Amino acid sequence: MRIVMVLDTPNIWAGVPVAGTPARMAQLARALSGAGADVVFVLCDRGITATALAAWPFNGLLVHPEVLYGPPPLLAEHLRPYAPDLLVVTDAEAVATNARAWADLLGCRLVYEAHDDEAALSRSLGEPAALTARRRAWQEAAARAADYVTVLSAREAATMRGYGVDPARLLVAPNGVDLSARTPWGPNPAARRLLFIGNLHYAPNARAVQLLVELVAALRERGVEVSARVVGRGPGDVTRPAAGVEFRGPVVDLDPELADVTVAVAPLVAGSGMKMKVLDYLAAGLPVLATSEAVNGLPPDSPGVIVCDELDRWPGLIAELLDDPARLQTLGAAGRARLRPDHEWAGIAARILAAYRSWLALPAPPRSPVALPPGAGEPRWLVEHAQQQALETPALTTAQPVIHLPAGIPHPAR
16 A cells, blocks of 8 residues: 655754644555555655654655645656555645545545544634634635545544544544653652643644643642753743753654653643654653643543643642652552553554555545635644744755655755
8 A cells, every 4th residue: 555645844853853743744655554564754844854754764755845736737747657556644724625636636535634633622712703714714625625534533423524524434442652762761759840842833733731830830839849841942032041940942752751750741732643752651650730621532531641620739739749658659560560461552553554455445535526625725833834934944845846765866965
């Protein structure tokens, strides 16, 4: 089976994804390849460096944004030699417009990897009703334009069914983790350190960090010895210095950052989809304190996780945990053990490939008419990063808009 995955993101650091969507796509690609699929990537150039390009581990294409968002034949002609059976795309706006056209030009099926419920995310952030309605309209258009839809949790599956997606073309495939790549550090009670990881350009994570800063301050005012480590790329107004909080920025290797931690936290009060950070915490054997939003997609009452939506109770809960080493160890060990087998990538990839094969064995599903919302559609992340001046100038040019991956082909040094 030949699969082309299309990814547009600025969140590739030294060849390593440093945000949820690119991390899922990269880890899923590895797992699908390991399960026997032929996977290639189309990666949009958002200022990738020659070093990062050399470290990108997948075959495929690096393309200028004008190729990705220009007339569909521009990219389709470059994809034709790969003869894909399936085209997998994550952004609703791209799925509803160019991706549908790419699939038609290539004679392949289109899979919409819906990582969020866009309307629910917009509502949780308190955005204007008109913007929420527009987000919903684009996602519904994508769901109707795609042949198949993959979501990360039952909650998003219900959303897609509400858009009219036939359950026969809908798959729930949660995020996963490679336990062999995560050291089971377990909690270090002596460190008295909290941990938060995430892309801080993403508004729900930025809000969570502000809550974490306030949490550390509240604990210290009580005389509780505690600090926090924050790992992830973010704008200066989010990562400005705060007492007791260390901002590490993006890292090539996340594993060492999970060491010498007492409790991992996810104080998310907005969001959607399934969070990679919680799986990383659990895989490291860390006890987790989280909101119900943060654990969407995990089984109810997951071992290793304390769920509390009353944030005013968090200082007391953390103070108790910091002084209870035995409970910390019990929570950490139980959380890591629970990841087997449901959240290991090998099993998830096998289930996804089985679904892909069953879909391809049948005629393409009928498509209902797609009414695109008025105006140009841009993914949420693209708008956010542009507003935060977090998009770099592409290394490629309109004179050389496409190169083949992996690197080794001459590329502008930066």
